[in-house]
Amino acid sequence: MGVPSFYKWLVGKYPSIIVPAKKDDAGGVGESPNPNGVFDNLYLDMNGIIHPCFHPEDQVCPPTTFDEVFEAMFEYMDRLFRIVRPTKLLYLAVDGVAPRAKMNQQRSRRFKAAKDAKDAEMEENILRERFKAEGKEVLPRETYEVSDPNVITPGTEFMEKLSKALEYYIRARLNSDPGWKDIKVILSDSNVPGEGEHKIMSFIRAQRSRENYDPNTRHCLYGLDADLIMLALASHELHFSILREDVIHEIQPENCIALAREFFKTEESSRKCGGWFLRATEASPKGKIPKKQYQFLNIWVLREYLELDLMILNPIVKTDIERLIDDFIFICFLIGNDFISHIPSLEIHENAVDLLIEVYKTTFNKMGGYIVNTEKVKDKHAAYLKVSRLEKFIHELSMCEEKIFVKRYELRERLQRNILSQAAQKEWNERNFDNVEEYPDGPDLTVKSFSTQCSISTVSSDKSDITANTLELRRNLKDTLRNKQDLVKSGACKHDWIKLGLAGWKSRFYREKFGVASCNEVGKLKKDMVQKYLEGLCWVLQYYFADVPSWSWYYPFYYAPFASDLKGLSQFKISFTMDKPLRPFDQLMAVLPPESSCALPKCYRELMDSEESPIQKFYPSDLQIDTHGKRFLWQGITKLPFIDEKLLLSATKTVENDLAVHEMIRNTVRQEKIFLRNSNTLANNAAFVRTSDSSSEKLLIDPSTSELGGWLLPADDDGTGSGFFCSPIKDLEDIRNDQTLSFMFFNPELVKPIPRLLDHVKIPEKTLTEAAISKRPLWHTYPGSRPPATIASAVEAQPRISSFGRGRGSPFAAETSQWSSSGRSNGRGVHGPSMAQSRGSRFDSGGAYGFRPAGGAWAGRGSAHEQRRGAFQRQPVRPWARGDNCGGNGGGRGGSGQPRAW
Numbered sequence: 001m002g003v004p005s006f007y008k009w010l011v012g013k014y015p016s017i018i019v020p021a022k023k024d025d026a027g028g029v030g031e032s033p034n035p036n037g038v039f040d041n042l043y044l045d046m047n048g049i050i051h052p053c054f055h056p057e058d059q060v061c062p063p064t065t066f067d068e069v070f071e072a073m074f075e076y077m078d079r080l081f082r083i084v085r086p087t088k089l090l091y092l093a094v095d096g097v098a099p100r101a102k103m104n105q106q107r108s109r110r111f112k113a114a115k116d117a118k119d120a121e122m123e124e125n126i127l128r129e130r131f132k133a134e135g136k137e138v139l140p141r142e143t144y145e146v147s148d149p150n151v152i153t154p155g156t157e158f159m160e161k162l163s164k165a166l167e168y169y170i171r172a173r174l175n176s177d178p179g180w181k182d183i184k185v186i187l188s189d190s191n192v193p194g195e196g197e198h199k200i201m202s203f204i205r206a207q208r209s210r211e212n213y214d215p216n217t218r219h220c221l222y223g224l225d226a227d228l229i230m231l232a233l234a235s236h237e238l239h240f241s242i243l244r245e246d247v248i249h250e251i252q253p254e255n256c257i258a259l260a261r262e263f264f265k266t267e268e269s270s271r272k273c274g275g276w277f278l279r280a281t282e283a284s285p286k287g288k289i290p291k292k293q294y295q296f297l298n299i300w301v302l303r304e305y306l307e308l309d310l311m312i313l314n315p316i317v318k319t320d321i322e323r324l325i326d327d328f329i330f331i332c333f334l335i336g337n338d339f340i341s342h343i344p345s346l347e348i349h350e351n352a353v354d355l356l357i358e359v360y361k362t363t364f365n366k367m368g369g370y371i372v373n374t375e376k377v378k379d380k381h382a383a384y385l386k387v388s389r390l391e392k393f394i395h396e397l398s399m400c401e402e403k404i405f406v407k408r409y410e411l412r413e414r415l416q417r418n419i420l421s422q423a424a425q426k427e428w429n430e431r432n433f434d435n436v437e438e439y440p441d442g443p444d445l446t447v448k449s450f451s452t453q454c455s456i457s458t459v460s461s462d463k464s465d466i467t468a469n470t471l472e473l474r475r476n477l478k479d480t481l482r483n484k485q486d487l488v489k490s491g492a493c494k495h496d497w498i499k500l501g502l503a504g505w506k507s508r509f510y511r512e513k514f515g516v517a518s519c520n521e522v523g524k525l526k527k528d529m530v531q532k533y534l535e536g537l538c539w540v541l542q543y544y545f546a547d548v549p550s551w552s553w554y555y556p557f558y559y560a561p562f563a564s565d566l567k568g569l570s571q572f573k574i575s576f577t578m579d580k581p582l583r584p585f586d587q588l589m590a591v592l593p594p595e596s597s598c599a600l601p602k603c604y605r606e607l608m609d610s611e612e613s614p615i616q617k618f619y620p621s622d623l624q625i626d627t628h629g630k631r632f633l634w635q636g637i638t639k640l641p642f643i644d645e646k647l648l649l650s651a652t653k654t655v656e657n658d659l660a661v662h663e664m665i666r667n668t669v670r671q672e673k674i675f676l677r678n679s680n681t682l683a684n685n686a687a688f689v690r691t692s693d694s695s696s697e698k699l700l701i702d703p704s705t706s707e708l709g710g711w712l713l714p715a716d717d718d719g720t721g722s723g724f725f726c727s728p729i730k731d732l733e734d735i736r737n738d739q740t741l742s743f744m745f746f747n748p749e750l751v752k753p754i755p756r757l758l759d760h761v762k763i764p765e766k767t768l769t770e771a772a773i774s775k776r777p778l779w780h781t782y783p784g785s786r787p788p789a790t791i792a793s794a795v796e797a798q799p800r801i802s803s804f805g806r807g808r809g810s811p812f813a814a815e816t817s818q819w820s821s822s823g824r825s826n827g828r829g830v831h832g833p834s835m836a837q838s839r840g841s842r843f844d845s846g847g848a849y850g851f852r853p854a855g856g857a858w859a860g861r862g863s864a865h866e867q868r869r870g871a872f873q874r875q876p877v878r879p880w881a882r883g884d885n886c887g888g889n890g891g892g893r894g895g896s897g898q899p900r901a902w
Helices: 006-013 047-054 066-084 100-133 157-176 196-208 227-235 299-309 321-335 352-367 387-398 401-432 443-456 461-485 505-514 519-545 584-591 594-599 602-609 645-653 661-666 681-691 792-797
Strands: 018-020 039-045 086-093 184-188 219-222 240-245 256-259 275-278 294-298 673-677 711-714 740-746
Touching: 006 227, 006 299, 006 352, 039 047, 039 066, 039 196, 047 066, 066 086, 066 157, 066 219, 066 240, 086 196, 100 461, 100 584, 100 594, 157 184, 157 661, 157 673, 157 740, 184 196, 196 219, 196 227, 219 227, 227 240, 227 299, 227 321, 227 519, 240 299, 294 299, 299 321, 321 352, 321 519, 352 387, 505 519, 584 602, 584 645, 594 602, 602 645, 673 681
Parallel strands: 039 086, 039 219, 086 184, 219 240
Antiparallel strands: 018 294, 184 673, 240 294, 256 275, 673 740, 711 740
């Protein structure tokens, strides 16, 4: 759903939804029962496979050519197939041309990536010059066929080759793999419009609307995007699992050292190499990277959790879990997705979903019932949305807005002071402790070990020196780029003139962000933003539950309105005009930066570069990024000019005639294809398509002989026709031995979605109780960035006091010192109403600063680096000063909790 950390929140709140995928040690596919259960259909969101294979972060030797990417993808898909073992259908969905609402996000992401690459190249050139001046020789920088991931966009040469490669893969497996012989395979490539996951859901919605559809069909969808979870819930299919990599417990890039591809280029290993190497730890000896672990997220268990968590006390209407789920999906749109921005007061890492659920439950009766009615989702005038109820819900939500902003501001200010204090501490240490030896297990040990390993494989000491120098250069480059991303540490963090939550914050916001100050200007701007945001909520709702309501609609602002500004919603009339998606080359022009123009045909490229081009203004050389309220540069909002679609299309139309034939083929809109063995039961019906005189007419698939509904049409496979395939599979001895057929596939026309469980569905026995729902306080109700270890009731029972102290211990007990007067809590020293310091929390404010109140006792160690310059200190704190009963000793234990008299 385009919301970072949503999956992490979901698993943390509802842990039983996850089941590890089991390995099959008994044999291959077809030789033993699947230890993970029986699945009918497997759907692959292919972009979740393409990207990890194109630019992997966990391989020593990543691919450098397109063919190597395809080989890695084939292996990846084989692995997923062995885990799931579908018995009826495999659906491969590649992202096609997206709706305009998504293109703005794609454009922002690609321009940011281009800027980062340019900055990295500039820094690398500086480092190379420095190394050259120092006499350090390094390996030359090389470029590869896969150097620009922006080619993973519909219309590029790479995507065209990918389509051919996937056809090859499908036919090869159907011909030779026993586990494939009875299944049907549908390929929706990048020339079929629509995002991959939404093409999959459109297929499922249409199939389940058929009269003979089996309501107990077992679905499994592979993908990493959080919106897959929401889409699965919106399908109201009960037997639905999402297969994912266990990204929460896997090694993350922050724990790795980035190396250049050319680093390991030696005579012994002259092929491509590079990527990420794990730091040497006990968990990863010799830098080996563990194999990926997979897990199933079971939707029926998540539904059970939501039924308990969304329980309404004394509801005024009979509660319906299907409608509660629909409302849950809708209110989660407010935390943002790929199509509209999040409400400014709602951040997922602040447990905003908990706040949404709590407000929904407490205002359900005030609203008068449910917010949305997805039975009417195809209505042209938004009858599916009860606007008056939504407005009441948002009004209650806005009551927390200023509290959230104030807390954010205070935490951010404390964090900045903490980091500045640590920087001063580091400078003090470097000035006074130059003779202190480094620990033998420090980061440099990893570099030395890699340097040693690499030098063993080299022929001469000279090559070993070059290799070591190259490693040093890459480490320096990574450190430089990482430090530049941290705006606080790099000193690039601008002063916060807006100060959200503090008196006058709204007027300051609109003046700073939009340049408007008068009441009339601000009022008009608010009205426009609210109308477009309401349209956005309706657009996303239709997109998730039915289909694209408009291909050209988009939200035309960089920021969402505040919750307190979402008023008077009933005055707006919502409707959408159904139009057509852009063609692939037009989307490329809309989302690619000039640095990736090589992915375009030459005639289109000139429209980007020429100063006389009417659309040249859409490709600024200077990228403006708004980092207000953000610590890291990558979190900022890219303020690119919005594309004028009419102007873009009029410009591209002038060069269409200059396209070569093969380029015209890449720019066409295609239909999905279905592949199967000629022994498949569907092939008997399909034979009619091949032999019929009226081969241009669709053949309706007979539902009595197939689990699949829809129509077939002969596929035009490069002129071979008749549904047959001129196979490119080089390892087939004779093309006549190819036992596969292919046809164009047309899904049944969906008249009306069914937002409920179907009749005769088998409902699994419930296993959860109310105790399974974790109770935790809302983020804005407790001080500090982390919740207390106790549940909300315990928080309410304790008075809030003014201690800044932190002991060291459980990461979730960081704020218990605000309420507890005991000496320890889960291993963390805490205090009563004392201002003495124990060892500081890494990110929280108070514990990081040692200070001495006027006339008071010395504070304990302020942080792991023995802070000497706290933001609140009134007298200098001695670096050796340690608290006794008042503070911790810096080694993980706080004081006794008895405050020392000042």
